[in-house]
Amino acid sequence: xxxxxxxRKIVTLEQWVQITVQEGRAETALYPSNExxxxxxxxxxxPPDMVYRRLNxxxxxxxxxxxxxxxxTRRKNGGHGIQRMTVEAWLEAIEREKRAGDGHVGPCDQLxxxxxxxxGCECPACTTSRARYESQGIVVP
Numbered sequence: 001x002x003x004x005x006x007x008r009k010i011v012t013l014e015q016w017v018q019i020t021v022q023e024g025r026a027e028t029a030l031y032p033s034n035e036x037x038x039x040x041x042x043x044x045x046x047p048p049d050m051v052y053r054r055l056n057x058x059x060x061x062x063x064x065x066x067x068x069x070x071x072x073t074r075r076k077n078g079g080h081g082i083q084r085m086t087v088e089a090w091l092e093a094i095e096r097e098k099r100a101g102d103g104h105v106g107p108c109d110q111l112x113x114x115x116x117x118x119x120g121c122e123c124p125a126c127t128t129s130r131a132r133y134e135s136q137g138i139v140v141p
Contacts, residue, residue: 005014013037013048013087017055017063017105026062030103034094051090053105055085067107083108 016031032040040050057078061069068081085093089110097106
């Protein structure tokens with residue numbers, strides 16, 4: 001029989017962000033809304049460790065979201081992206097987005113790497129993020 005796993009499961013809040021272009025305008029819809037996500041986080045026991053935002057660019061990446069990719073093919077055709085952040089970074093992001101007043105989500109400079117407990121990731125973004133946190137003495141599970 002194998003060793004008993006003692007690591008606690010990472011508790012996440014997940015949000016789907018659907019970005020479409022309608023009549024030349026970018027439209028962003030959040031499922032669930034930020035307000036609902038805040039309510040859910042307060043009711044969770046244990047509290048969430050991180051927030052996953054899954055971005056779905058339905059029909060191309062509008063200019064408002066060029067921060068999400070530099071890939072010309074993805075900008076033309078759309079696709080998916082992920083923002084993985086601490087709850088604190090997410091709360092800061094939603095406040096910044098609220099102040100911007102355009103209804104879109106924005107970039108986060110405090111993104112977390114994919115947790116090793118979820119398979120890890122060695123892409124440049126995750127490698128850089130992991131190194132930044134580890135240089136501060138923070139270990140991402």
